[in-house]
Amino acid sequence: MAKKTLAPQQARSRESTRRLLKAAAEVLGQHGVEGATIPRIAQHAGLTPGAVYRRFPDKDALLETVIIGILERQDERLRMAHTPAMARQIPLPVFAEQLIASMLVSYRANARLLRALRQFVQGRDHTLFCKKAVRLEMRTFQYVAELFLVHRKEVKHPDPQMAVSFALMMLTSTLIELILVDHDLKNWQTVLPKDDQSLKRELLRSFLSYLGIEQKAN
Numbered sequence: 001m002a003k004k005t006l007a008p009q010q011a012r013s014r015e016s017t018r019r020l021l022k023a024a025a026e027v028l029g030q031h032g033v034e035g036a037t038i039p040r041i042a043q044h045a046g047l048t049p050g051a052v053y054r055r056f057p058d059k060d061a062l063l064e065t066v067i068i069g070i071l072e073r074q075d076e077r078l079r080m081a082h083t084p085a086m087a088r089q090i091p092l093p094v095f096a097e098q099l100i101a102s103m104l105v106s107y108r109a110n111a112r113l114l115r116a117l118r119q120f121v122q123g124r125d126h127t128l129f130c131k132k133a134v135r136l137e138m139r140t141f142q143y144v145a146e147l148f149l150v151h152r153k154e155v156k157h158p159d160p161q162m163a164v165s166f167a168l169m170m171l172t173s174t175l176i177e178l179i180l181v182d183h184d185l186k187n188w189q190t191v192l193p194k195d196d197q198s199l200k201r202e203l204l205r206s207f208l209s210y211l212g213i214e215q216k217a218n
Contacts, residue, residue: 017055020045024066029113033120036063064129067117071136078140084150092151093208093215099144100171100203104196107179115180144168156212167210171203 023045028036038059042049056062087095107114124130148164157163178185178192178199185192193199208215 016045016047016051020047020052020055020062021066021069024062025070025113028063028066028116028120029110032112032116033063033123036116038062060124063120064124067120068129068132068136070117071133071140075136075140075143078143082147084147087147088150092148092154092211093204093213095148095151096207097200097204100200100207103171103175104200104203107175108196111179118176118180141165141168141172154211154213157210160211163211167207170210171207174203 020041024036024041027041027044031040036059038049038052041059041062042052045052052062056065090098121130121133145161145164145168148168149161152160152164155163193202205215
């Protein structure tokens, strides 16, 4: 009898934990690190604060689990959506345009969550959690670089591997600065692309130019 009743209890516990982690990610994105309190997360998940503390000793432990999960799923989705064989079938300029468009949409849609995630990780420098988070981010970054390097013969830069990595780093840094860094850019409006379509076009132009790839006129 004990075994028969244990399975449903375990299933309910797993579902509650899944709901809790989902709620924590949503609250983190809506209210930031400071606003992601245990009572608020518990209420969002339909649980009591006590139920949260039975699973996690404190808020930091909960958010660490949430963020590692986000990074792992991001890496898994990327690998499922793009394989080296698939990338080989797409011309490099087209693949670059698709990646930049996808990143721009994702950064805009998830800006508050990404900002909170960066704040939380940077606040835990030199911890095992931080090292794991950085390792996951680098794993994803390196995989994207490998996808571009299936076209290494098209890259005119003398060091294609370094060039692709540096071009991706410049792309990511620009998106972080323009979208995630929380400051007023009004003084720079005259030199910034006027909308996301223009921004995408200029990001693609600079990305391909650095690799020494000529962009065909539309």
